[in-house]
Amino acid sequence: MTLDKAQAAQALADIDQSQRYSSSLYSYGRSAPYLVIAGLMWLVADLLLQFSPFDKTWTWPVVSLIGTAAFFGVAIRQTRPESRARSPAHRGLFWRIVVVWLAVLAFMVATFAIYGLQDGRQQHSFIGVFFGCLYVAVGVFMGWRMVAVGVALAVLSMVGFFAVHEYYLAYMGVVGGGAMILSGLWLRRV
Amino acid sequence: MSGPDEIIHQSTRLKLMAALRGLPQGEMIEFTRLKAMLKATDGNLGAHLTALEKPGYIEVAKDFVGKKPRTRVAITKAGRTAFDDHVAYLREIIDG
Numbered sequence: 001m002t003l004d005k006a007q008a009a010q011a012l013a014d015i016d017q018s019q020r021y022s023s024s025l026y027s028y029g030r031s032a033p034y035l036v037i038a039g040l041m042w043l044v045a046d047l048l049l050q051f052s053p054f055d056k057t058w059t060w061p062v063v064s065l066i067g068t069a070a071f072f073g074v075a076i077r078q079t080r081p082e083s084r085a086r087s088p089a090h091r092g093l094f095w096r097i098v099v100v101w102l103a104v105l106a107f108m109v110a111t112f113a114i115y116g117l118q119d120g121r122q123q124h125s126f127i128g129v130f131f132g133c134l135y136v137a138v139g140v141f142m143g144w145r146m147v148a149v150g151v152a153l154a155v156l157s158m159v160g161f162f163a164v165h166e167y168y169l170a171y172m173g174v175v176g177g178g179a180m181i182l183s184g185l186w187l188r189r190v
Numbered sequence: 191m192s193g194p195d196e197i198i199h200q201s202t203r204l205k206l207m208a209a210l211r212g213l214p215q216g217e218m219i220e221f222t223r224l225k226a227m228l229k230a231t232d233g234n235l236g237a238h239l240t241a242l243e244k245p246g247y248i249e250v251a252k253d254f255v256g257k258k259p260r261t262r263v264a265i266t267k268a269g270r271t272a273f274d275d276h277v278a279y280l281r282e283i284i285d286g
Contacts, residue, residue, distance in 0.1 A: 008280040012281070
């Protein structure tokens with residue numbers, strides 16, 4: 001079998017397309033559970049804050065703790081010994097995820113402290129916009145679906161901040177959290 | 191210039207190997223996901239997997255998740271080498 005330049009070019013184009021597609025799908029599949037967990041955290045916490053008649057002081061800290069435990073649970077599952085043994089890429093992955101998560105938390109706390117963002121609306125919208133931009137940045141390398149999720153999240157957060165007043169928390173919970181849950185499910189699709 | 195790998199070069203198998211090569215080393219992909227990616231039928235994909243398994247280019251693992259059977263596929267070290275050699279051959283043709 002001999003190939004000419006056109007056939008070789010076509011084969012290389014097919015290879016490039018298939019590799020990029022499978023690589024994106026792999027990353028999507030890995031990211032999806034984290035998006036669903038974050039969306040659930042957001043949805044539950046904000047609906048409780050909006051509608052619960054009970055003391056709301058501990059709502060976000062408790063939801064954050066449960067969510068963080070779930071994040072680490074998924075991370076441990078994704079980096080179980082079987083995976084590490086097969087794939088060098090998974091070695092040390094759990095600790096990298098932990099460090100990234102702690103860095104994000106530290107950034108949030110530092111930003112709130114420096115800018116004095118005490119108002120819940122400001123904090124909520126800032127977190128939404130921050131994660132939206134983060135997803136866009138990650139999506140530039142991972143794939144367009146992540147970019148779409150990021151843009152939706154950032155835009156919905158800004159719309160909430162400027163246009164929604166009485167039911168702001170319910171809006172952020174349903175729209176922001178719901179968008180993340182749907183995005184996570186969408187990322188899992190082929 | 192080395193020759194083309196005739197097992198790999200067939201259109202569907204080329205895309206299949208490229209998809210597997212795009213994953214981190216040792217990572218497996220489910221049959222159903224692969225089938226959707228390649229827009230292949232069960233029988234068609236099964237035949238191509240058998241063709242690639244024979245020379246040891248891929249490994250196929252079958253197990254159960256609960257009561258559901260699951261088939262996963264991964265590229266082997268020999269498969270990575272053969273695929274990389276084939277890509278190098280294609281690039282040599284382009285470069286003249």
